Amino acid sequence: MKESIQLMHQVWDKLVVDKRHPTNLPEIDFNEIVSAVFAAGPFYYYIIDFFDLSISHISEGFKEAHGVDPEDIHTVNDILALIHPEDMALVSKAEQAAFDHMTEHLGIQNVKSCKFSYNFRFKTARNDFELYNHQSLILTTDKNNNFVKSLNIHTNIHHLTQTNNNTYSIIGLNGLPSYLNLPIFEEEDDADALSTNSFSSREIEIIKLIADGMPTKQIADRLFIAPETVKSHRKNILRKAGCTNSNALVARGVSEGWI
Numbered sequence: 557m558k559e560s561i562q563l564m565h566q567v568w569d570k571l572v573v574d575k576r577h578p579t580n581l582p583e584i585d586f587n588e589i590v591s592a593v594f595a596a597g598p599f600y601y602y603i604i605d606f607f608d609l610s611i612s613h614i615s616e617g618f619k620e621a622h623g624v625d626p627e628d629i630h631t632v633n634d635i636l637a638l639i640h641p642e643d644m645a646l647v648s649k650a651e652q653a654a655f656d657h658m659t660e661h662l663g664i665q666n667v668k669s670c671k672f673s674y675n676f677r678f679k680t681a682r683n684d685f686e687l688y689n690h691q692s693l694i695l696t697t698d699k700n701n702n703f704v705k706s707l708n709i710h711t712n713i714h715h716l717t718q719t720n721n722n723t724y725s726i727i728g729l730n731g732l733p734s735y736l737n738l739p740i741f742e743e744e745d746d747a748d749a750l751s752t753n754s755f756s757s758r759e760i761e762i763i764k765l766i767a768d769g770m771p772t773k774q775i776a777d778r779l780f781i782a783p784e785t786v787k788s789h790r791k792n793i794l795r796k797a798g799c800t801n802s803n804a805l806v807a808r809g810v811s812e813g814w815i
Contacts (some may be wrong), residue, residue: 673813
């Protein structure tokens, strides 16, 4: 096993509480998952089982993205081998930092109510590397609160940016707070980070509807609030995100994984 891949295994092993046990995959509507993903670029998804590190349910788009037949992908090592070697340290640090932050601020018992996001370079079918956004959602945990099965979604964002911001985000679901643009490396300047209270759960909801192309009136109808309230939220969202218009907001939200 390559040293860089071994580094990821060491991180995952450190996150295990006591002993990891196998779990069953819940019934999943993958069509619903796909419809919920705002695709600003080519994307695909798959499931990792951390009990045996197997890969399953690889969706369409994987072979087109990487030039590898999904039938040749058996374990997580086959996925890790496609990551740019120079980004493996970043990926392992992002995984560790995200789970440490979530455990400290939200509690490990809430891991299934969080979406994790960061960026790294992936090998493409053209045998070069392009920037991808990685999003993961824990689907199952065992009796020790170990994460077992995870849904991973990878979106090509090369057309949006070729510069990695070296941050990670934790998007709280089911009413939990979100932590956006936290620096992966502690020594980096985090002046551009969107702090824990940057966006309320309502604002995150409105951002997603903006990304879906909904105008103010339609958002107001969907959320059962006044159009003026939506306008006020939109103004505050743009200010907090440092964006001048909705297009810039959506581009940033996609490239940084909080849409």
